[in-house]
Amino acid sequence: MRLGILGGGQLGRMLALAAAPLGVSVRVWEADARCSAARAAEIFAQPLRAELVPAFAADLTACTYEFEHIPASVVEALAAQGVPLRPPARAFAAKHDRWREKQLLEELGLPTAPCRAVADAAGLHAALADLGLPLVLKRRHGGYDGKGQAVVREAAAASAAFLELGGPAIAEAFIPFTRELSLIAARGGDGRIVSYPLVENVHDGGILRLTRAPAAASAALQAEAEAIMQRLLEALDYVGVLAIEFFEVGGRLLINEFAPRVHNSGHWTIEGAETSQFEQHVRAVLGLPLGSAAPRGHSAMLNCLGRHPEAAAVLAVPGAHLHDYGKTARARRKLAHITVRADSAAEREALLERLAPLAPWA
Numbered sequence: 001m002r003l004g005i006l007g008g009g010q011l012g013r014m015l016a017l018a019a020a021p022l023g024v025s026v027r028v029w030e031a032d033a034r035c036s037a038a039r040a041a042e043i044f045a046q047p048l049r050a051e052l053v054p055a056f057a058a059d060l061t062a063c064t065y066e067f068e069h070i071p072a073s074v075v076e077a078l079a080a081q082g083v084p085l086r087p088p089a090r091a092f093a094a095k096h097d098r099w100r101e102k103q104l105l106e107e108l109g110l111p112t113a114p115c116r117a118v119a120d121a122a123g124l125h126a127a128l129a130d131l132g133l134p135l136v137l138k139r140r141h142g143g144y145d146g147k148g149q150a151v152v153r154e155a156a157a158a159s160a161a162f163l164e165l166g167g168p169a170i171a172e173a174f175i176p177f178t179r180e181l182s183l184i185a186a187r188g189g190d191g192r193i194v195s196y197p198l199v200e201n202v203h204d205g206g207i208l209r210l211t212r213a214p215a216a217a218s219a220a221l222q223a224e225a226e227a228i229m230q231r232l233l234e235a236l237d238y239v240g241v242l243a244i245e246f247f248e249v250g251g252r253l254l255i256n257e258f259a260p261r262v263h264n265s266g267h268w269t270i271e272g273a274e275t276s277q278f279e280q281h282v283r284a285v286l287g288l289p290l291g292s293a294a295p296r297g298h299s300a301m302l303n304c305l306g307r308h309p310e311a312a313a314v315l316a317v318p319g320a321h322l323h324d325y326g327k328t329a330r331a332r333r334k335l336a337h338i339t340v341r342a343d344s345a346a347e348r349e350a351l352l353e354r355l356a357p358l359a360p361w362a
């Protein structure tokens with residue numbers, strides 16, 4: 001079997017690394033021949049254009065992706081080539097526009113922060129009147145990792161914040177959450193769903209810093225998250241791994257957003273779960289049986305930003321694993337992650353204290 005992956009960043013690389021032991025060859029479509037995935041897969045180093053689809057996809061069993069901005073012309077060309085694109089285009093179409101994503105969630109009756117579309121000054125004033133302060137403004141298009149968003153705490157600052165975003169936005173009520181959680185699950189071609197345990201995420205400046213897995217969460221909260229997940233997966237006729245980010249507020253879950261792909265808050269599964277999210281995704285999109293998502297003890301994942309971590313120092317900590325993505329260092333760029341696995345939550349916390357200073361954040 002041969003799998004195509006659109007995008008050769010760290011997600012494409014970790015998917016390719018997971019595919020290899022299954023006997024699956026991987027071809028990654030990424031303009032930069034020296035991308036993160038280059039040491040794990042064959043790279044199709046061309047710009048992402050529909051007329052190149054036959055050269056990329058002729059012998060593929062299926063095609064998947066690590067990012068959501070896939071041109072419609074490429075989707076159509078893959079279909080014409082008879083290569084299934086999984087997860088289906090419907091899943092990422094909603095992610096091209098935050099307002100569309102919110103509307104989809106509302107149509108499905110799924111809980112999410114109250115929100116308004118803001119196109120101009122009048123829309124901004126209406127949102128302020130309806131939602132009150134504080135307010136979170138987010139660009140409708142192209143924002144990620146906390147980029148393209150602003151928290152407005154005073155009405156006088158709203159116009160400047162909106163203008164600075166430089167385009168249409170959504171305004172969301174500020175949620176005074178007790179913590180942020182996420183759920184990752186896979187749905188196979190046969191409709192079977194396998195969910196990982198809820199994990200707890202800590203963000204810094206809008207970027208994921210730390211994931212603890214499993215989160216300390218009741219069976220009822222896990223069931224609530226899984227019911228939301230099932231509704232979304234089935235509505236999208238989804239195949240592959242999907243992540244949902246939640247705010248926990250008043251003991252209940254509100255969806256922040258979803259990601260139709262493998263997700264940073266699931267990196268711990270490489271060592272910390274029976275089947276990693278990457279292997280699970282490969283299995284799902286190729287129509288192979290899904291694996292167990294049971295956790296192996298207690299894990300934590302630390303992202304490394306801006307500078308590469310010191311391998312020898314990290315690996316000297318018992319239970320620590322390093323994943324360096326082989327990327328050029330740049331400020332605020334995700335370059336690596338560290339996972340630590342332990343037999344108890346207390347032991348994990350002790351190891352985390354040693355590891356946190358070794359995970360650059362620059």
Ligand code: AMP
Pocket residue numbers: 113136138144145146147172173174175176177180203206207245256257
């Ligand atoms: P996002 O890019 O939408 O995932 O937002 C990045 C981070 O900003 C989230 O992980 C939260 O920590 C914070 N955030 C986003 N939306 C809200 C909100 N409505 N209320 C409070 N915090 C938020």
